[in-house]
Each structure stands twice: as C-alpha cells, then as structure tokens.
Amino acid sequence: MTALAEPQAPLAPAAQASTLAPVKYRGPLVVLVLSVVLLVVFALAIDPADTTTFRVATSRDVWQISPFTVPSLLTCVLASLVAIAIGVLALLRARARRSVPAWWYAVAGVVLLFAVLAWSVAGTGNAFPLTLLLVNAVGLAVPLCLGALAGLLCERSGVINIAIEGQLLAGAFLAVVVGTISGNPYVGLVAAPVAGALVGAVLALFAVRYWVDQIIVGVVLNVLVIGLTNYLFSTVLTNDPQGLNAPPRLPELPIPGLSAIPILGPALFNHPLTVYLMYAAVIVLQVMVFRSRWGLRLRSVGEHPKAADTVGIKVNPTRVRSTVLGSALAGLGGAALVSAGLAFTKELTSGKGYIALAAMILGRWSPTGAFAAALFFGTADALRRVLNNLGSPIPSELLGMLPYLATIFAVAGLVGRVRPPAAEGIPYKK
Amino acid sequence: MRLELQGITKRFGSLVANDGIDLTFEPGEIHALLGENGAGKSTLMNVLYGLYQPDGGQIVVDGTARTFAGPGEAMAAGIGMVHQHFMLIPVFTVAENVVLGHEPVAGGGLIDLAQARRRVKEISDRFGFDVDPDALVEDLPVGVQQRVEIIKALSRDAEVLILDEPTAVLTPQETDELIGIMRQLKEAGTSVVFITHKLREVRAVADTISVIRRGKVVGTASPQDSEVELASLMVGRSVTLAVEKAPAEPGDATFQVRDLTVLDARGVAVVDDVSFDVRRGEILAIAGVQGNGQTELTETILGLRSPSAGHLLLDGTDLGPLTVGEVIEAGVGFVPEDRTTDGLIASFSIAENLVLDMHTSPQFARAGSLSPAKVAANAATRVQEFDIRAGSVQDPVSTLSGGNQQKVVLAREMSRPLRLLVASQPTRGLDVGSIEFVHKRIVAERDGGTPVIIVSTELDEVLALADRIAVMYRGTIIGTVDGGHAADRDVLGLMMAGVPLEQAREQAAGHHTALAEADEVAAGADPLVAPVQDAPVAPAPAAPVTPTPSTEEER
Numbered sequence: 003m004t005a006l007a008e009p010q011a012p013l014a015p016a017a018q019a020s021t022l023a024p025v026k027y028r029g030p031l032v033v034l035v036l037s038v039v040l041l042v043v044f045a046l047a048i049d050p051a052d053t054t055t056f057r058v059a060t061s062r063d064v065w066q067i068s069p070f071t072v073p074s075l076l077t078c079v080l081a082s083l084v085a086i087a088i089g090v091l092a093l094l095r096a097r098a099r100r101s102v103p104a105w106w107y108a109v110a111g112v113v114l115l116f117a118v119l120a121w122s123v124a125g126t127g128n129a130f131p132l133t134l135l136l137v138n139a140v141g142l143a144v145p146l147c148l149g150a151l152a153g154l155l156c157e158r159s160g161v162i163n164i165a166i167e168g169q170l171l172a173g174a175f176l177a178v179v180v181g182t183i184s185g186n187p188y189v190g191l192v193a194a195p196v197a198g199a200l201v202g203a204v205l206a207l208f209a210v211r212y213w214v215d216q217i218i219v220g221v222v223l224n225v226l227v228i229g230l231t232n233y234l235f236s237t238v239l240t241n242d243p244q245g246l247n248a249p250p251r252l253p254e255l256p257i258p259g260l261s262a263i264p265i266l267g268p269a270l271f272n273h274p275l276t277v278y279l280m281y282a283a284v285i286v287l288q289v290m291v292f293r294s295r296w297g298l299r300l301r302s303v304g305e306h307p308k309a310a311d312t313v314g315i316k317v318n319p320t321r322v323r324s325t326v327l328g329s330a331l332a333g334l335g336g337a338a339l340v341s342a343g344l345a346f347t348k349e350l351t352s353g354k355g356y357i358a359l360a361a362m363i364l365g366r367w368s369p370t371g372a373f374a375a376a377l378f379f380g381t382a383d384a385l386r387r388v389l390n391n392l393g394s395p396i397p398s399e400l401l402g403m404l405p406y407l408a409t410i411f412a413v414a415g416l417v418g419r420v421r422p423p424a425a426e427g428i429p430y431k432k
Numbered sequence: 433m434r435l436e437l438q439g440i441t442k443r444f445g446s447l448v449a450n451d452g453i454d455l456t457f458e459p460g461e462i463h464a465l466l467g468e469n470g471a472g473k474s475t476l477m478n479v480l481y482g483l484y485q486p487d488g489g490q491i492v493v494d495g496t497a498r499t500f501a502g503p504g505e506a507m508a509a510g511i512g513m514v515h516q517h518f519m520l521i522p523v524f525t526v527a528e529n530v531v532l533g534h535e536p537v538a539g540g541g542l543i544d545l546a547q548a549r550r551r552v553k554e555i556s557d558r559f560g561f562d563v564d565p566d567a568l569v570e571d572l573p574v575g576v577q578q579r580v581e582i583i584k585a586l587s588r589d590a591e592v593l594i595l596d597e598p599t600a601v602l603t604p605q606e607t608d609e610l611i612g613i614m615r616q617l618k619e620a621g622t623s624v625v626f627i628t629h630k631l632r633e634v635r636a637v638a639d640t641i642s643v644i645r646r647g648k649v650v651g652t653a654s655p656q657d658s659e660v661e662l663a664s665l666m667v668g669r670s671v672t673l674a675v676e677k678a679p680a681e682p683g684d685a686t687f688q689v690r691d692l693t694v695l696d697a698r699g700v701a702v703v704d705d706v707s708f709d710v711r712r713g714e715i716l717a718i719a720g721v722q723g724n725g726q727t728e729l730t731e732t733i734l735g736l737r738s739p740s741a742g743h744l745l746l747d748g749t750d751l752g753p754l755t756v757g758e759v760i761e762a763g764v765g766f767v768p769e770d771r772t773t774d775g776l777i778a779s780f781s782i783a784e785n786l787v788l789d790m791h792t793s794p795q796f797a798r799a800g801s802l803s804p805a806k807v808a809a810n811a812a813t814r815v816q817e818f819d820i821r822a823g824s825v826q827d828p829v830s831t832l833s834g835g836n837q838q839k840v841v842l843a844r845e846m847s848r849p850l851r852l853l854v855a856s857q858p859t860r861g862l863d864v865g866s867i868e869f870v871h872k873r874i875v876a877e878r879d880g881g882t883p884v885i886i887v888s889t890e891l892d893e894v895l896a897l898a899d900r901i902a903v904m905y906r907g908t909i910i911g912t913v914d915g916g917h918a919a920d921r922d923v924l925g926l927m928m929a930g931v932p933l934e935q936a937r938e939q940a941a942g943h944h945t946a947l948a949e950a951d952e953v954a955a956g957a958d959p960l961v962a963p964v965q966d967a968p969v970a971p972a973p974a975a976p977v978t979p980t981p982s983t984e985e986e987r
Contacts, residue, residue, distance in 0.1 A: 289542070290541070293542050293543060294540070294541040294542050294543060295535040295537055295541050295542075295543055296541055298524075298528060298532060298535060298543060299532070299533075301521075301523075301524075302521050302524070302532055305521045305522070305523060305524070306519070306520070306521045306522075308519060309518075309519035309520060309521055309532075310521075310532070310533070311483075311502075311503065312481070312483070312503045312513070312515065312519045313503065313504070313507070313519075313532050313533030313534070313584075314502060314503055314504025314505075314507060314533045314534075315532070315533055421523075424522070424523075432483075
C-alpha cells in the first residue's frame with residue numbers, strides 16, 4: 003500500500019489556477035449610463051426654483067415628524083453625482099478584475115430612485131408620501147413573497163411550479179367567498195390555502211405520478227383556474243354580490259411598541275395578519291429549508307433524487323408533500339391580495355404569480371432572497387400607484403410597466419449567475 | 433456477516449439480465465465480480481441493494497432469507513454500496529451527504545451538525561482518509577468523493593460493502609490507494625464486493641473471483657490465474673489482449689499544435705499553452721484523468737471551440753478559424769468521447785448515421801435531396817467492412833449494442849480520405865471483442881500513413897496503442913514519453929496526478945504500486961500474449977481501407 007509521495011499533488015482537476023477572468027463591465031456601465039442620462043434629464047427638465055417636499059409621517063403616527071423640503075435640482079444633481087461616483091469606482095474595480103459587491107449597486111439604485119422621486123413631484127406643490135410608499139410596498143409584496151416561497155418549496159424538491167398564478171387566483175377566490183359567507187375574514191384566510199393546495203395536488207398528480215411536462219401542466223392549470231373563476235364570477239357571484247362577493251376587511255394589527263418607530267414602524271409593523279404570516283413564513287422556512295432534516299431531504303430530492311433514493315428517502319412522496327405545502331402558501335398569498343376587503347374580479351392576480359416566480363429566481367431559491375426580491379417588486383408597484391395619485395410628469399401608462407420592466411431587467415441580469423436545483427422539472431422514474 | 437444470493441433472476445422485458453445466480457460472500461473477504469459491460473453485474477448488485485426486485489431467487493443474510501423493498505432496508509441489514517456514478521449531492525457538504533437519510537437531530541427537527549461532523553471525522557480518522565466534513569462535495573476531487581461514499585456506507589454500519597466499478601474514474605495512484613483501503617476494510621472484518629472488468633486490479637486485490645457472463649455465473653477463478661485466462665473466461669473465448677502492431681514508421685509532422693490556449697465560458701484556460709506534433713503514420717496518445725482539458729483540446733481541433741491563442745496547423749493550414757464543416761472537409765476524422773450524445777443520432781437509421789457528415793456531398797445527394805439508394809448501398813458496404821452486427825441498416829442506430837454503435841461512428845469517420853484522425857475514448861464501455869476490433873482499425877489507419885491522436889483515460893489502452901504518449905494535466909501537457917515497452921505505468925500514473933516527468937521517474941523508481949507488485953508476482957510468462965488465438969472477431973482488412981491523400985490533394 004502506498005500513498006502519493008512528496009509533492010502532495012492534487013489528485014484531480016479542480017479550478018485551474020491560471021485564470022484570465024473576463025473583465026465584467028456590464029454592471030458598472032449600466033450604473034454609469036443610467037446616472038448620466040438621468041443627470042442630463044434632471045438638468046433639462048427641472049426648474050432651478052422648484053422644491054420638493056417629502057412627507058415621512060402618516061396621520062396616525064405617535065411622533066409626528068414634519069415634512070421636509072429640499073431644492074429639487076440640487077438634490078437630483080447631487081444624487082446623480084453620487085451614483086456616477088459609485089459607477090466610476092465600480093468600473094475601476096472591474097478593470098482590476100475584482101468583483102463589485104452587490105450592495106454598491108443597491109446603494110446606487112436607491113440614490114437614483116430617490117432622485118427620480120424628488121423629480122416626480124418637483125414644483126407640483128404635492129408632498130411626496132415617503133412612508134406611504136413603504137407601507138404600500140410591504141403590503142403589495144405579500145402575495146409576491148408567498149408566491150415565491152411556494153415556487154421555492156416546489157422547485158427545491160424538483161417540481162417546477164408555473165401554476166403559482168392559478169394558485170393565487172384560486173386562493174383569492176375562496177378567501178373572498180368563504181370570508182363573505184362566514185362574515186369573518188379569518189375564516190377566509192384559512193380557506194385560501196386549501197384552494198391553493200388543491201391546485202397544487204393536481205400539479206403534483208400530473209407532474210410526479212404521470213411525468214407530464216411540468217411547464218405545460220402549470221400553464222394549463224393557470225388557464226383552468228382563470229376559466230373556472232371567471233365562470234363562477236360571472237354566474238354565481240354576479241347573481242348574489244352581497245351574499246358572496248363582499249368580504250370583510252382584515253383588520254390591521256399594530257404591534258405594540260414596534261409600530262411606534264418613525265417610518266419603519268408603520269411600514270413594517272402596522273399591517274393585517276397576512277403580513278406577519280409572511281414574516282413568519284420567511285424566517286421559519288429559511289431555518290427549516292437549510293438547517294433541518296426535513297429541509298435536507300427536501301433539497302436532496304430536488305438535487306439528486308437517485309442519491310436520495312439510495313439512502314432510503316422516498317422521492318416522489320417527498321415531492322408531492324412539498325408541492326402541496328408550497329401551493330398552500332401560494333393560496334394564502336391569494337388571500338393577501340384581497341385582504342383589504344376587495345371584491346373578487348376577473349383575473350384579479352394580473353400576472354402576479356409570474357412575478358412571484360421571478361422573485362424566486364432573483365432571490366436565488368432562498369426564502370430571505372425571495373423576500374428581498376418581493377419587496378423590490380412590491381416597491382416598484384407601490385411607486386406606480388403613488389406617482390399616479392400625485393399626477394407626476396411621467397405618463398401613467400409608462401408607470402404601469404414599471405414592475406414588469408423591473409422584473410425583466412432583474413432576471414436578465416442574473417442569467418448564468420444563479421443555479422437552480424439540479425433535478426428541477428425532471429420526473430423521477432425508477 | 434455471511435451473505436448468500438440463491439438463484440437470483442431478474443428480467444427486463446424479454447432480456448434476462450440475471451439468470452439464476454448463486455453467490456456467497458464470506459465475512460472479511462474481498463470478492464471480485466468480474467464481467468464485461470452488460471454482463472449483469474450492476475443489475476445483480478442493484479437487486480442486492482433493494483433498488484430492483486428480483487423475479488426469482490432469494491437473498492440470505494446469516495442464514496435468514498430477506499427481501500429488501502428499498503435501499504433503506506438493505507442498508508439496515510448491513511449492506512452498503514458505492515455506486516459507479518456517485519450518489520452524492522454536489523451542493524451539500526461532506527457531513528450533510530454522509531448523514532442524509534439518517535440524520536442526527538437536535539431540537540425542533542434541526543440537524544445536529546456537530547454530531548454529523550464527528551461521525552465523518554471518526555471514520556475518516558480510522559482509515560486515514562483526511563476528509564474535511566465541511567467541504568462541499570462538488571469541490572472535491574473524484575478520489576476523495578469516493579472516500580465520502582465509503583464513509584457514508586460505513587457510517588451506516590455496513591458489513592458488506594459493494595464497490596461498483598470503483599476504479600473507472602480514478603488515476604492509477606488513486607486506484608492504488610483504494611486497493612489499500614479495501615485491504616484495510618477486509619482486516620476490519622468487512623466483506624468487500626468488488627465489481628470490475630479490469631483484470632489487473634482483480635488479480636491484485638481479490639481473494640475470490642466470480643466471473644459473470646450474459647447474466648450467469650460462468651465460473652470462479654483464482655487471483656493467480658493469468659490475465660489472459662481471466663479474460664477468456666469473461667468473454668467466453670480466447671482473446672488477445674495485446675494489440676498486434678508493427679513499430680511505427682513515422683513520416684513528416686503534418687499536424688502541429690502551437691501554443692494553443694482555449695478559455696472556457698468563465699475565462700479559465702482549460703487548454704493552457706499546449707504545443708505538440710503528430711507525424712504521419714504514428715499514434716499519439718493523450719493520457720490523463722478525465723477533465724484535464726482533453727475534451728476541450730479535441731473539440732478545438734474539430735472547430736467546436738475557438739482557440740484564444742495559438743495555431744492548429746494541418747499540412748500548413750491553420751484549422752483555428754475554420755468552421756466544423758471546413759475542418760471535416762480538410763480531412764479530419766473525429767470520434768467523439770460520448771458516441772450516444774455526440775457521435776450518433778439515436779433515432780436515425782444506421783444508414784443515415786453513416787452519412788451524417790456527407791449528406792451534402794454529391795456522392796449521396798443531388799440538388800438538396802438525398803438518394804436513399806446510394807445511402808443504403810454505402811451502408812451495406814460499411815456494415816460488412818466494419819463487421820457491424822445489425823439486423824437491417826434501416827433500423828434505428830439505438831437498437832445496436834455499444835460496440836456496434838462505436839463501429840458505426842468509426843465506419844463513418846474512416847470512410848473518407850483522412851489527413852488526421854482524432855479519436856476520444858474510442859473503446860469506452862465496449863466489450864473485449866469490440867475493443868480488439870476498434871484497436872485494429874485504428875492501427876490500420878496509422879499504417880495507412882494517417883497521423884492519429886487517441887485521447888484515453890484508460891492507461892491500458894494508452895499503453896496498447898500509443899507510439900508516443902503525452903500526459904495532460906490541468907490543461908497543460910506535463911510531459912511526453914515514448915510508448916510501447918519503454919513506458920512505465922507508475923511514471924505515467926504520477927504524471928496524470930501532476931508530477932513532472934523527471935520527478936515522476938525518481939518517485940516511481942523508489943516504490944512500486946500494489947498493481948505493479950501483483951504484476952511482478954504473476955510474471956511467469958508475458959501475461960499479455962495469448963496462448964491461442966482461434967477466433968478473430970473480424971477479418972483484418974487486407975489493405976488499408978482509406979488511402980491517405982497526398983498533401984497536394986486540395987479540398
């Protein structure tokens with residue numbers, strides 16, 4: 003028996019040492035171009051005499067912080083210059099073949115967003131409701147985040163869930179109907195996951211049991227749920243709107259103490275139960291998926307089902323369970339869509355299920371990542387609504403595209419940099 | 433633990449993969465199962481491991497008949513298996529992989545990672561494995577991954593450890609270390625079932641040898657038997673293990689690679705400043721462990737990848753900027769390493785696969801339309817010439833056995849006048865008979881005056897075929913040695929692990945590996961020469977089939 007002698011040479015090829023990593027200019031250039039373009043736009047469009055007012059407090063806050071006013075042009079130009087500086091630093095770093103930390107881009111993005119906000123209400127006399135934007139952003143993020151968590155649970159186990167859209171819609175429908183009949187919004191909240199789970203069970207049946215292409219099953223399920231809810235809406239619900247389609251509103255439950263914090267308090271801790279359920283789901287799943295026995299087995303069947311099988315893990319039952327559980331979460335997300343006591347309308351979800359899927363990818367299949375991505379998309383959506391109300395100079399049709407544009411750019415920027423579960427979408431056949 | 437298989441039968445449709453197999457594995461014994469690819473060894477082990485249910489027969493553990501509904505039950509009974517394709521999850525750590533399925537749990541369903549690490553450490557230290565429990569499996573070399581698999585099995589208290597083709601992915605040095613591990617396991621009282629088709633390894637390590645052919649146990653052999661005897665038992669007839677070839681008569685170096693560098697998508701140099709020559713009438717073998725740039729090198733020659741720097745000169749023409757079609761036109765024949773994905777289109781007929789690269793040539797097509805008659809006539813000729821065992825040339829190529837599929841690829845590539853032949857892993861997964869045939873054809877091509885490049889990870893094949901051997905390691909050619917009897921396995925093995933030629937020679941002189949020792953013990957007669965040679969698989973062609981075009985012949 004021998005061992006390798008002196009130069010304890012690596013036994014097999016790992017990453018080669020002599021790398022000529024290509025210089026990655028894309029990120030820094032995007033920041034630079036965007037900030038220069040905005041600088042020019044600001045310089046041309048803003049009257050130097052204009053001022054911008056930000057309102058940070060809502061009427062119910064404990065501490066009333068008075069709105070503050072800044073000169074519009076100066077603010078916008080300064081913000082653009084900061085972003086340009088970040089872009090230049092990032093460019094130098096990239097040229098030295100060093101990676102640029104993601105938070106640099108995040109800072110540049112926030113600074114530029116602030117400048118755009120300042121511009122959007124410059125000279126209109128309206129104050130920009132900063133806190134309201136955040137409150138809306140968190141509220142709008144809930145269906146996206148729960149949908150993304152649903153996709154994550156399914157895909158981590160190897161089943162692609164395109165049917166999030168349908169599960170949100172089914173959840174919203176049942177939440178409205180059950181909430182109206184019982185007169186109790188919490189009963190609706192319990193019913194919604196059942197609707198999602200049912201759609202998920204059909205997905206699991208076809209994907210896991212009959213090996214049907216999962217993308218096709220998912221799309222078909224979406225169309226099916228849209229058709230079914232449209233039919234029920236235009237027949238049953240329209241006949242008796244008061245008895246079936248007038249759900250009570252989920253009350254807001256301010257958390258004592260925390261909700262009194264300026265800005266963050268109302269933004270994070272003065273919401274209906276659905277928001278707190280989202281926080282809980284994110285935290286619990288983050289721990290369970292990556293640290294628990296359940297999570298290890300879940301991920302193992304999504305990465306290498308045969309390996310899981312050879313250590314005695316039942317692959318297909320595991321996949322069915324996590325698909326149904328994930329879909330139930332998406333159903334809950336549907337309930338969050340109508341938590342403000344909204345009546346059901348046709349195709350109420352308007353593509354949120356697909357954005358949830360994008361949030362899952364952007365969040366790299368991790369619960370906290372999905373939460374951050376959902377917040378990002380929620381902010382884009384909230385921004386559209388707030389700007390629309392303020393009568394900003396940006397056309398509302400363009401603003402309506404904002405969440406979708408954000409989705410495309412965010413996901414396109416990640417192509418090739420994220421790694422999905424290795425066995426997702428592949429049925430496990432013995 | 434004494435494990436018996438009694439009359440195990442397993443059928444897949446009409447195919448009988450295992451036909452009444454009786455075997456007994458004694459405690460503390462290394463029992464080799466020897467058989468060709470497709471003989472039914474892996475099926476048998478999957479039955480034993482609970483992955484397949486037998487159609488007949490029973491498994492007896494310590495005198496009690498058992499049935500295993502799944503691998504979980506087999507493991508509980510003390511059977512562990514290291515699969516040929518590792519059953520490890522690349523993105524998990526070593527500890528996570530080892531405990532998967534029987535995780536130690538702290539509170540609330542959370543995994544007790546500290547205890548998982550301890551389990552890995554304990555077994556790793558016992559056998560001197562030196563495995564870091566927190567390393568990601570995908571970052572580990574193949575040899576270490578295999579140790580993780582062994583730890584995984586031992587952590588479940590395996591008393592019988594099945595190793596399915598464990599050496600297929602290892603360097604010779606890693607193989608040597610594995611043999612040491614197997615001996616350690618044996619001393620610790622574990623039975624080892626060693627499945628392989630490699631004769632030298634069997635003779636080096638086995639206590640008992642059972643030979644399986646076509647789903648049946650055809651006999652037992654002793655480790656003292658010669659390789660030729662073992663091979664004949666395995667194949668069912670006398671075989672020649674040595675390739676009969678005359679010394680090379682090299683001509684001009686018509687293919688020259690100069691300072692070639694190829695980057696992958698991440699910008700890593702997968703072929704790093706490589707230069708070599710191949711002369712007419714010589715076989716240059718490129719040896720090395722899988723994944724050291726051989727694939728990228730051959731793909732660059734064919735034009736599937738573009739070089740970032742350097743030149744590939746064939747008769748003075750640089751192939752670098754040419755498209756794949758132009759490279760083929762220039763007279764390059766290419767046998768890809770994976771015939772099923774890159775060499776053939778499975779659902780196309782044998783005849784169509786035989787003209788894949790010539791479907792636009794006036795020989796077979798006119799005005800964009802193929803002539804089925806000419807394609808079929810061509811197929812009939814090739815099938816005969818290359819001894820392709822097929823029902824009809826119109827059958828899908830996927831109906832052929834691996835050996836016959838490979839012959840289709842060779843027939844297609846060698847049916848054109850070649851100025852360079854590149855063959856990657858030309859005999860991977862083939863039976864002994866097909867290997868003989870493929871080797872003969874490659875030597876015939878060389879004798880016809882074509883420069884030939886063989887890429888192989890099998891040292892046996894490299895030694896059998898090569899006139900010169902270049903060893904690739906991490907994208908560079910770490911050294912070139914002469915082939916034939918001058919080549920030393922141990923030196924080549926060390927070079928494959930990245931040791932430069934001179935140092936490798938010094939180290940190899942210092943000690944011998946377990947395999948080399950076994951060779952010496954058995955070296956009564958030259959083990960590579962067959963006593964009888966009664967049934968050549970195919971008649972060797974009287975003359976080289978493809979006359980090498982003169983360099984003046986322009987495309």
